[in-house]
Amino acid sequence: MMSKDKLHPFEAYNAGITRRAFFGKMAKGIGAAALGTMLNPNLLFGSNSGMSGAPLANDFGLPHFPPKAKRIIYLFQNGAPSHLDLFDYKPMLRKWHGKQIPDELTHGKRFSTMIGGQTARPVIGEISNFAQHGQSGAWVSDFMPKTAEIIDDLCFIKSMYTESVNHAPAITFFLTGAEQPGRPSMGSWLTYGLGSTAKDLPDFVAMTSRDKQASCGQIFYDYYWGSGFLPSKFQGVKFRGGGDPVLYLKNPEGMSRSMRREMLDDMQALNEMNHREYGDPEILTRIAQYEMSYKMQMSVPELTDFSDEPQHVLDMYGPEVHRKGSYAYNCIMARRLAERGVRFIQCMHAGWDQHTNLNHQLKIQCDDTDAPSAALIKDLKQRGMLEDTLVIWGGEFGRTPFLQGNIKDYKNWGRDHHPYVFSLWMAGAGVKPGFTYGASDDFGFNPVENPVHVHDFQATVMHLMGIDHEHFTFKHQGRRYRLTDVHGHVVKDILS
Amino acid sequence: MNETSDFVIFLGRFHPLVVHLPIGFIILAAIMEGLSYFKKRQFDGLDKAIAITIFSGAIGAVLSVAIGFMLSKQGGYNDQTLFWHQWLGIVVGVLSFVGWTVKTERLKLGFLSSKVILIVLIILISITGHLGGNLTHGSDYLTAYAPGFIKKAFGNSTSEVALEIPSKPDSIQVYKHLIQPVLNAKCVSCHGESKSSGNLLLNTQEGILEGGDDGHAITAGKPLESGLFKRATLPQSSKKFMPPKGDPLTYSELKLIEWWIKEGASFEDAITAYDIPEDVKQLLLRDFDIDTKPKPYFDTIEVPQLSEETLLELEQAGWMVSFLSDGHRMMDAGFRAGDLSTDTFETLLKAKEQITWLDLSGNPVEDTMLKTVGQLTNLTRLNLSNSEITDAGIPNLKALVHLEVLNLYGTDISDESLKTIESLSGLKRLYLWQTQVTTEGVKALKEQLPDVEVIGIPENSASDI
Numbered sequence: 001m002m003s004k005d006k007l008h009p010f011e012a013y014n015a016g017i018t019r020r021a022f023f024g025k026m027a028k029g030i031g032a033a034a035l036g037t038m039l040n041p042n043l044l045f046g047s048n049s050g051m052s053g054a055p056l057a058n059d060f061g062l063p064h065f066p067p068k069a070k071r072i073i074y075l076f077q078n079g080a081p082s083h084l085d086l087f088d089y090k091p092m093l094r095k096w097h098g099k100q101i102p103d104e105l106t107h108g109k110r111f112s113t114m115i116g117g118q119t120a121r122p123v124i125g126e127i128s129n130f131a132q133h134g135q136s137g138a139w140v141s142d143f144m145p146k147t148a149e150i151i152d153d154l155c156f157i158k159s160m161y162t163e164s165v166n167h168a169p170a171i172t173f174f175l176t177g178a179e180q181p182g183r184p185s186m187g188s189w190l191t192y193g194l195g196s197t198a199k200d201l202p203d204f205v206a207m208t209s210r211d212k213q214a215s216c217g218q219i220f221y222d223y224y225w226g227s228g229f230l231p232s233k234f235q236g237v238k239f240r241g242g243g244d245p246v247l248y249l250k251n252p253e254g255m256s257r258s259m260r261r262e263m264l265d266d267m268q269a270l271n272e273m274n275h276r277e278y279g280d281p282e283i284l285t286r287i288a289q290y291e292m293s294y295k296m297q298m299s300v301p302e303l304t305d306f307s308d309e310p311q312h313v314l315d316m317y318g319p320e321v322h323r324k325g326s327y328a329y330n331c332i333m334a335r336r337l338a339e340r341g342v343r344f345i346q347c348m349h350a351g352w353d354q355h356t357n358l359n360h361q362l363k364i365q366c367d368d369t370d371a372p373s374a375a376l377i378k379d380l381k382q383r384g385m386l387e388d389t390l391v392i393w394g395g396e397f398g399r400t401p402f403l404q405g406n407i408k409d410y411k412n413w414g415r416d417h418h419p420y421v422f423s424l425w426m427a428g429a430g431v432k433p434g435f436t437y438g439a440s441d442d443f444g445f446n447p448v449e450n451p452v453h454v455h456d457f458q459a460t461v462m463h464l465m466g467i468d469h470e471h472f473t474f475k476h477q478g479r480r481y482r483l484t485d486v487h488g489h490v491v492k493d494i495l496s
Numbered sequence: 497m498n499e500t501s502d503f504v505i506f507l508g509r510f511h512p513l514v515v516h517l518p519i520g521f522i523i524l525a526a527i528m529e530g531l532s533y534f535k536k537r538q539f540d541g542l543d544k545a546i547a548i549t550i551f552s553g554a555i556g557a558v559l560s561v562a563i564g565f566m567l568s569k570q571g572g573y574n575d576q577t578l579f580w581h582q583w584l585g586i587v588v589g590v591l592s593f594v595g596w597t598v599k600t601e602r603l604k605l606g607f608l609s610s611k612v613i614l615i616v617l618i619i620l621i622s623i624t625g626h627l628g629g630n631l632t633h634g635s636d637y638l639t640a641y642a643p644g645f646i647k648k649a650f651g652n653s654t655s656e657v658a659l660e661i662p663s664k665p666d667s668i669q670v671y672k673h674l675i676q677p678v679l680n681a682k683c684v685s686c687h688g689e690s691k692s693s694g695n696l697l698l699n700t701q702e703g704i705l706e707g708g709d710d711g712h713a714i715t716a717g718k719p720l721e722s723g724l725f726k727r728a729t730l731p732q733s734s735k736k737f738m739p740p741k742g743d744p745l746t747y748s749e750l751k752l753i754e755w756w757i758k759e760g761a762s763f764e765d766a767i768t769a770y771d772i773p774e775d776v777k778q779l780l781l782r783d784f785d786i787d788t789k790p791k792p793y794f795d796t797i798e799v800p801q802l803s804e805e806t807l808l809e810l811e812q813a814g815w816m817v818s819f820l821s822d823g824h825r826m827m828d829a830g831f832r833a834g835d836l837s838t839d840t841f842e843t844l845l846k847a848k849e850q851i852t853w854l855d856l857s858g859n860p861v862e863d864t865m866l867k868t869v870g871q872l873t874n875l876t877r878l879n880l881s882n883s884e885i886t887d888a889g890i891p892n893l894k895a896l897v898h899l900e901v902l903n904l905y906g907t908d909i910s911d912e913s914l915k916t917i918e919s920l921s922g923l924k925r926l927y928l929w930q931t932q933v934t935t936e937g938v939k940a941l942k943e944q945l946p947d948v949e950v951i952g953i954p955e956n957s958a959s960d961i
Contacts, residue, residue, distance in 0.1 A: 066794070066820035199832070339858075382952045384881060384903035384927040466821055492781075 062193045063466025068430025068495075069390035070197065072190070072461070073334045073345045075373055076392075078171060078218045079353030082399035082415050083423040084444045085126045085362055088158050089139035092442040093401055094125030101402040105445045110165050112417045114355055114404065121402040123443065124413065127359055136434035143366035146374035152434040153377055153386070154425045155494055159438025159447035162397050162419045162454045167218060167353070170396035170419065174454055175224050175346075177483045184228035184474075185236065186458065187344035189483050190465055192227075192234040193472055198341040200295035201303070205342055206236035207245075207330040211351030211368065215361050218350030225346055229476040233285040236346060237292075239333070241325025245304060249297050257297075264290055303336055316375035320368065331372035335379050338389055352395055355404055355414040377427050386428040390464055398422025401443045421447045424457075430464040432496045452491055459488035463495070508567030515560045515628065519621055521553030522592065526614040533611065546610070547599045553617075554592030561585045571709070572686075572693035573631050581627040588620050635690035665788055666768045670756050674767075674784070678749045679704075682739055683724075698724070701763050716761045719754040728753070748779045793876050793898050793922070794826040794852040801825050806846045813843040820852070826874070830855040841868035849874055857881040857903065863889030875899055881927065882906035890916045903927040905952055911937030918944040928952045 084090060101123050115121075128141035134151040147154075164170040169179035176183040184192070187204040196203050206225035210218065225236030239245035251260055268287050275283040306314065306322070309332070314321050320328035330347045337345050351365045373393055380386045399415035399422075406412070421440040427433070438450040462469040462483065469488055473480035528546045531539040564585060568578055595613040597603040629637060639646065661673050668674075679698045685691070687708075688699040694710055697703025707713045707723070715721040727738040728745045737744075745753070759770045772780070772788050780786040802825070810817050814834040820826050827850045834840075836859055844851065851872050861883035869878070870892035878896070881903045890913035893899070899920050904913070910932035917926065923945060928938070929952025938953045 061822040063821045066792070066824060066826075382927070382929040383905055384879065384901070384925075384951070387877070387901055387903075387925070 067466030070388040077395040078350040080395040096123040155431040188227040200299040202237035204236040318371040328372040394424025455488035518556035525549040557589035584624040828853040866892040879903040887912040905929040
């Protein structure tokens with residue numbers, strides 16, 4: 001049980017000020033007792049970054065148990081890749097090809113408004129060809145030849161299901177545990193709870209990429225890596241997809257690094273004065289962010305300089321590896337960030353929303369992402385980093401076994417949103433390699449074995465990081481919140 | 497006991513039915529006696545009726561005593577309770593006759609009026625009835641579901657506090673923590689202190705070993721020859737099915753009893769003493785939250801807690817240390833920044849037993865520094881990737897027999913080092929990408945450590961293809 005109930009630092013600060021004391025303080029300046037805590041941001045932020053010299057388990061009592069994973073790379077596939085054409089092989093689909101999907105399955109189910117008026121819902125067979133791979137014998141589509149090579153390192157969940165039928169709410173649900181924006185994202189929860197491990201980089205980094213033709217109308221909302229009601233210090237730092245990943249890496253002409261340092265020191269003193277007066281934790285965030293920017297002026301140029309990468313490693317990630325803002329570039333960056341101790345790396349790739357272009361776009365997306373995803377796993381593995389890095393690949397939902405569009409209009413075939421069952425994979429720390437958990441029915445429509453809800457998935461991820469999801473809460477607006485709300489069961493069967 | 501014919505017991509079983517006759521008659525007699533005493537005018541002339549009622553009660557009491565005696569032949573009752581129940585019953589019978597003679601004025605006992613006798617009878621019937629109830633239902637029948645304050649008054653407030661199951665599998669005893677609670681919940685009310693049906697006691701080890709009228713309760717190693725398991729798994733319609741009333745044993749309870757008997761029905765063994773079949777493992781996890789998966793080495797050893805000062809010293813030397821988890825004493829260590837020297841490594845020895853994960857990747861670690869690392873004998877993970885170590889340093893690691901993961905990628909080591917690594921018997925994964933190690937070297941290593949997974953060296957050398 002987490003005994004130390006965490007208030008928002010601002011609330012905690014306010015709670016300590018009675019009306020009388022408040023006026024007293026206004027008159028006298030500042031109480032000496034308050035000063036002590038104010039000057040040491042760690043006391044408020046619960047970070048065990050070592051800044052205070054106190055090295056140990058943080059004041060949340062986290063982790064609850066020895067973690068399997070120290071860091072996470074989340075390869076989020078925005079738009080929802082079709083489980084039926086990639087990993088969840090259903091021979092029944094081709095047998096039923098062109099026939100109306102049984103009403104028993106679709107009756108009363110919600111899909112997107114795009115097929116609201118469409119009464120003909122013929123099943124369409126998978127557009128790719130499946131084969132079994134590796135010792136685990138998992139079925140993989142021929143659109144994913146490189147993923148097939150690493151199949152024995154992957155742990156599939158083929159019985160995922162979610163609540164929402166639309167992209168933004170479903171993505172928000174996956175990443176924050178709620179469909180409405182406003183909750184902290186998974187990376188924020190973890191960096192807030194577990195503290196810092198990166199020396200001179202942010203602990204939570206987000207990177208985005210999109211398909212080259214921009215065929216998919218996906219928007220990356222900032223709250224996908226937002227900190228919600230947690231102090232904003234814990235939001236993901238988004239690296240830009242072109243130019244320098246963060247702005248103002250270089251000091252303007254005439255500003256030396258030592259001059260910058262002195263300027264920051266003076267500004268910090270001013271900020272601290274302000275903080276003593278108002279107690280707003282966002283001032284501490286600002287101080288921390290100036291410091292982080294200063295460090296990143298040194299660390300980021302080194303981070304993005306791939307000249308130390310052997311050619312054969314770069315080749316694994318494919319031809320796009322040098323193009324900033326590509327999925328391949330983000331994948332190798334993810335590895336480099338992980339090597340430097342970054343705890344949560346969220347790579348989001350938009351391009352999987354094949355409503356009307358399944359027959360050509362799906363293959364293109366696979367071509368762009370298959371090799372980099374597989375290369376990342378191989379690369380982490382040969383460096384021994386899969387020991388304590390968890391990699392997750394998956395979208396926000398699946399796609400329908402039946403057609404969106406007209407079956408004669410082959411060019412514009414599509415599949416609609418399908419939250420009722422879909423697949424994702426994990427690899428690395430703490431999950432069984434070469435393992436498949438759960439199953440969908442013969443149409444790939446509903447789970448028939450060991451269904452896994454998004455909250456179960458989140459509980460499992462927390463578990464792998466050494467956290468009991470039920471006992472890691474944050475009090476906000478009068479109630480305790482957690483990533484999994486009031487749900488979620490750890491999927492113990494996939495743990496190695 | 498065996499001579500008692502079934503017919504006698506058949507009749508005997510009418511005892512609980514018949515006993516209520518005298519009880520009813522005596523109470524009715526007492527009511528009438530009371531009415532004619534307190535409301536004389538209204539209820540005059542009941543004396544004859546009272547006499548008849550008492551007489552009927554007396555006949556009923558004698559009948560009850562007789563068939564009660566037959567029932568007692570069935571056996572399995574607490575001797576002491578039975579003794580008192582029997583003799584008080586006889587006294588009730590006799591006293592009822594005395595009451596009748598007094599009422600009909602065949603006998604004059606001066607102070608002993610029929611009123612006094614009826615009061616005494618009612619008291620006696622209450623006591624006898626209660627004892628009888630205890631005999632059939634067990635002595636805690638009345639109080640088992642009573643509110644706490646009543647239980648307290650009867651001195652058995654500590655009703656079955658659930659037994660705490662220890663967290664360490666090697667302190668979980670199969671009998672004490674898994675089997676005994678089942679017997680207590682489902683068997684002991686009839687086969688225990690208050691009642692020993694079939695002369696079988698399941699509340700003590702001696703009782704279980706001794707067995708009952710039907711023979712052995714337990715035949716070690718043979719569940720289906722053990723009465724306990726056999727009768728609990730009969731079809732529920734069988735008259736031999738146990739328990740005859742209340743909830744039958746659940747699947748997992750039976751499964752655990754079967755497993756316990758199969759493994760020899762020891763009263764002391766911990767669950768770790770046996771090979772646990774997969775299905776039993778799943779039940780233990782599901783129903784008792786007992787995780788029988790082999791625990792990592794760092795969870796199995798006891799080490800002293802490091803003091804704050806030592807931690808601070810390590811920090812100041814440039815080490816980044818943290819406990820594996822809240823309250824855990826084993827530690828995860830890495831090097832933060834600054835100059836690595838032999839002295840820096842010396843400080844590590846202050847946490848010699850505690851450090852189990854050590855990450856030195858990318859640091860200028862030299863061969864001589866590995867001397868210190870080799871003394872951290874509780875290491876389970878060691879990462880020396882991209883450091884400056886060579887074959888000359890590796891022999892220092894010989895003592896690290898608990899090492900499970902060794903990462904040497906990006907170093908200059910060659911097949912030479914594998915000779916030391918061969919002796920690391922606990923090794924599970926070895927990372928050798930970008931080293932001088934050859935496919936042949938790995939083959940030789942695999943002969944010594946067949947289970948170790950080597951990552952980063954092709955399985956077939958170019959010459960093999």
